[in-house]
Amino acid sequence: MVSAYAELEGRMRDRLGGRECLYVPSCRFGLYLALRHWCEPGGRVLMSPVNDDVIFFVVLAAGLRPVQAPLDPRDGSIDTAAVPESVWRGLSAVLTTNLYGNPDPAPELRAHCDRLGIPLIEDAAHAIGSTVGGRPVGTYGEASVFSLSKHTAAKTGGFLTLADPKLREELAAARDELLHPGRAVDELAYLARPYVEAALRGTRLVRPARAAVRLLRMEEREEIRMPLRADELRRALPAAPALAPFHSWIRVDMHAYRLRPGPGRLRRTTRRLARLDGVLAAHRAGTARLLASEYGTPGATAESAQPLFRVPLLVEDRDAAIAALARHRITTGYVYDPPLDSYAGEAFTDLSPAPEAAASFARHALPVDPRRADEVLGALRAAGARPARLSEAPGGAR
Numbered sequence: 578m579v580s581a582y583a584e585l586e587g588r589m590r591d592r593l594g595g596r597e598c599l600y601v602p603s604c605r606f607g608l609y610l611a612l613r614h615w616c617e618p619g620g621r622v623l624m625s626p627v628n629d630d631v632i633f634f635v636v637l638a639a640g641l642r643p644v645q646a647p648l649d650p651r652d653g654s655i656d657t658a659a660v661p662e663s664v665w666r667g668l669s670a671v672l673t674t675n676l677y678g679n680p681d682p683a684p685e686l687r688a689h690c691d692r693l694g695i696p697l698i699e700d701a702a703h704a705i706g707s708t709v710g711g712r713p714v715g716t717y718g719e720a721s722v723f724s725l726s727k728h729t730a731a732k733t734g735g736f737l738t739l740a741d742p743k744l745r746e747e748l749a750a751a752r753d754e755l756l757h758p759g760r761a762v763d764e765l766a767y768l769a770r771p772y773v774e775a776a777l778r779g780t781r782l783v784r785p786a787r788a789a790v791r792l793l794r795m796e797e798r799e800e801i802r803m804p805l806r807a808d809e810l811r812r813a814l815p816a817a818p819a820l821a822p823f824h825s826w827i828r829v830d831m832h833a834y835r836l837r838p839g840p841g842r843l844r845r846t847t848r849r850l851a852r853l854d855g856v857l858a859a860h861r862a863g864t865a866r867l868l869a870s871e872y873g874t875p876g877a878t879a880e881s882a883q884p885l886f887r888v889p890l891l892v893e894d895r896d897a898a899i900a901a902l903a904r905h906r907i908t909t910g911y912v913y914d915p916p917l918d919s920y921a922g923e924a925f926t927d928l929s930p931a932p933e934a935a936a937s938f939a940r941h942a943l944p945v946d947p948r949r950a951d952e953v954l955g956a957l958r959a960a961g962a963r964p965a966r967l968s969e970a971p972g973g974a975r
């Protein structure tokens with residue numbers, strides 16, 4: 578029987594030069610599968626502290642201890658040279674983030690992983706069109722994961738991709754065992770969602786509209802970071818590895834993260850993936866304009882004009898900039914502040930050996946949709962937003 582996922586997987590395989598691709602209902606679910614396959618519970622995983630908290634909880638659910646990496650304050654990528662040898666030696670895997678589409682230094686991380694005999698797992702959720710070292714992000718690791726909720730905006734689905742195609746059957750079986758059956762009501766809610774959103778966008782009744790969005794579980798965070806609920810989390814940890822005890826943290830913003838998809842969901846996702854090249858071209862053009870502005874990353878080069886999912890402009894007063902954009906009805910998402918080590922503390926993670934650069938980046942980064950580059954630049958300039966001066970950042974590195 579031809580798998581219901583075959584067309585989606587074939588399209589993604591073509592993008593990644595023939596790499597084996599397995600459809601998963603969400604990137605977070607694919608990451609859990611990868612961590613469970615490659616990492617013995619109790620191991621330590623190097624990851625970026627400027628990351629979605631959902632990913633932090635996936636690492637905990639896999640029975641692993643997060644180890645927060647030092648970052649480059651210009652783009653939030655992992656600063657490989659600043660990781661002490663004692664930290665490398667204690668790791669059982671490296672997990673990249675490729676924050677907003679800016680690649681982590683995969684060739685260097687690959688070399689470290691080879692030297693240590695540990696797996697590299699790439700989270701390419703934000704980086705579906707990005708390249709590093711002349712290759713697509715997501716082609717360096719034993720495994721990589723992609724989200725179809727980002728550039729493709731399907732709001733469902735993703736891929737687990739594998740360096741070794743012989744592992745396909747085993748990981749497909751692991752996936753199928755963890756999937757929950759999809760219910761007709763979930764499929765209907767998914768299919769109705771764009772129409773509900775369009776209707777809500779047309780109304781100026783902001784508060785009732787937001788309440789309706791929450792009711793439909795389209796959005797559930799009150800703040801940037803979800804509440805950690807440390808006592809509950811401490812009680813859940815001994816049950817790892819398992820998804821169920823961590824469900825309330827991992828499902829945030831996507832309750833269907835482990836549901837078997839219905840045919841309508843797959844058809845819509847396939848249509849959206851087919852249009853990806855056009856979307857990437859628009860992201861690349863907007864990225865180039867934003868990076869060339871006074872708010873762009875200092876020293877950004879042609880190599881950094883990737884089709885970023887969001888462009889992290891660097892502004893002095895990020896919260897004022899968010900408010901200025903909101904006045905133009907431009908909402909800002911994907912802000913990851915504070916870094917995960919400040920958010921969760923030593924009880925739940927190893928702290929970064931050099932946290933200042935990550936804290937500075939997290940405080941000043943304003944993630945902007947590159948397709949709205951001109952509107953955003955106009956609004957920021959009109960509000961008098963000042964570019965961040967990173968040379969004055971606490972790390973003082975640049």
Ligand SMILES: Cc1ncc(COP(=O)(O)O)c(C=O)c1O
Nearest residue numbers: 603604605629700702724726735
């Ligand atoms: C860096 C990163 N990785 C993974 C994910 C999870 O993707 P999905 O929603 O497809 O599970 C997100 C979600 O925003 C993310 O920001």
